[in-house]
Amino acid sequence: MTESTAELPLAAAYARFVNRRVLLVAALAVAAAAAFLADIATGASGLPLADVVKGLLDPGHLDRAQRVVLWDIRLPTACMALAVGAGLGLAGAEMQTVLANPLASPFTLGVSHAATLGASLAIVFGLSVPGLGGAWAIPAAAFAFALAATLLIQALAAHQGAGAQTVVLFGIALGFAANALVWLVQYVASADAVQQIVFWSMGSLIRATWTQVGIVAAVFTVCLPLALSRAWSLTALRAGEEHARAIGIGVERLRLLTLTRVSLMAAVAVAFVGTIGFVGLVAPHIARILVGEDHRFSLPASALAGGLMLCLASLASKTIAPGTILPVGIVTAIVGIPMFLGLLLSQGRAK
Amino acid sequence: MTGLMIETLTAAYGRKRILDGLRLPTLSPGSVTALLGANGAGKSTLLKSLAGVHRAEGRVSLDDTDVMEMPQRARAGVIGYLPQTLPSGSSLVAYEVVSAALRAALPELVGRDRDARLEATFARLGVGELALRRLDSLSGGQRQLVALAQVLARAPRLMLLDEPTSALDLRWQIFVLEAVREAARRDGSVAIVAIHDINLALRFADAVAVLKQGEVLAFGPARTALTPDILGQAYGVAARVESCSHGYSIVIADRALAVS
Secondary structure: OOHHHOOOHHHHHHHHHHHHHHHHHHHHHHHHHHHHHHHHOOOOOOOOHHHHHHHHHOHHHOOHHHHHHHHHHHHHHHHHHHHHHHHHHHHHHHHHHHOOOOOOOOOOOOHHHHHHHHHHHHHHHOOOOOOOOHHHHHHHHHHHHHHHHHHHHHHHHHHHOOOHHHHHHHHHHHHHHHHHHHHHHHHHOOHHHHHHHHHHHOOOOOOOOHHHHHHHHHHHHHHHHHHHHOHHHHHHHOOOHHHHHHOOOOHHHHHHHHHHHHHHHHHHHHHHHOOOOHHHHHHHHHHHHHHOOOHHHHHHHHHHHHHHHHHHHHHHHHHOOOOOOOOHHHHHHHHHHHHHHHHHHHHHHHO | OOOEEEEEEEEEEOOEEEEEEEEEEEEOOOOEEEEEOOOOOOHHHHHHHHHOOOOEEEEEEEOOEEHHHOOHHHHHHHEEEEOOOOOOOOOOEHHHHHHHHHHHHOOOOOHHHHHHHHHHHHHHOOOHHHOOOEHHHOOHHHHHHHHHHHHHHOOOOEEEEEOOOOOOOHHHHHHHHHHHHHHHHHHOOEEEEEOOOHHHHHHHOOEEEEEEOOEEEEEEEHHHHOOHHHHHHHHOEEEEEEEOOOOOEEEEEEEEOOOO
């Protein structure tokens, strides 16, 4: 204990408490990095971890085929898993805070459903984006619908006076509406298109390209510092909306800005990989269990937990059924639920 | 320092007007005023309107500044509000709640000064051992103490406390009201405390304001403003106001009056 904190025992105790949290966030980062490496080192074409590491440090070490496997298949997939997981984790954490609802996630607000609707329409009607290749039509449509959905919810909520519960209800209603429209589209679509829609909506990382990874990573890199700059306001909001208002936080403005940022992040994330609902819901809870609700720590922790989960899911999608790559959306829930339940139950025992 | 003067205050829930041009005589610096009245009389709405938590219109001056004209950020610097209900499902620790409130309301208070303020507040309320406890592991009464710490730490010019003792046991009720009175005296600030326990109000308040349907039914020193007639009108009870052996007034409610 330094002399300056000697007569401030609470401040000193809190500093130690904060240090523990820094360590936990660091541990989560190490776990995410390990899962990321394991993900890269796993695949049908047998490229062990040692070669992967050497190949990353010195590309000349690998032969041509191995370089292609590493740089064009495994790395983009693994980076996408990390970026999308982190993005959804961050989006979910912010959403649960500003909507004061532990069940909120990009899924709850109908973002994923709207994205699926956009993708379905692009698939069925063979939409294309002028100036971009055909491969971009589906993500572009998914993104546009996801963003439009959240902006519509916000506009409605703002018109109604923007209570947190209202936003959640609008989101749920919109999700159902989008779902119904997806079914309608599937009902009239060809068998081929239906199969494509179903496959898209299960979520997949293997379509990832470096450009797409770059877009998701760039949005995340912009969103995280912006979120952290409001960390204290978000923390204060967790002690109650009236309380937050009374200490001078513009709650409506904070909610609007946060949801706009979250919409962008979630829309970009789901546009490229399809529906991965579970991460945005559960990563924030994992972060909260580990580091509490000081948003300086829970926001990065939630992003890391999301990245960790999706990397593990990607790993599992390649190893559960050897020879096939399962859709990651399916695996996420299968891998994530035991992980989440384990934490939840261990916390229950600790109490 | 001229205290608080509510010239006129109007607030509504939806289309229903709860307060319609309410006025109150000046509440002087260093005083504690108990806000009395039945459920739904407008006590919470009055406090929320002053705190800027509920939308309201009117003219209210605090130390000669019109608070209704102030932006919310500035208002938070001079007004401390204790809500009636506090979230129970948050895993924030008590220290963070108070610290976050200080950061938001008093951004100029930084570093060691802020730490010292936190230290002193937890010590004054005797809740140092709660500092690193999570809100969801605290009892209702403990959460109420944390919320009060958040108000007292800011040393506001106006304290608005909505039933600060509702979840506390007898000792803590008295302890908390003593702390509030001490803070008001020390800082020359104004405290308004909405409270259901009339005898606590009589014991600790310098003045009482009795509300009924958004109107001020009675205002003045506790001993003279509270009469059996006023209590009957405000609460619908047949009540006596008597003097105890120490000279304090106590209210004894005998029975509920038939609804007229």
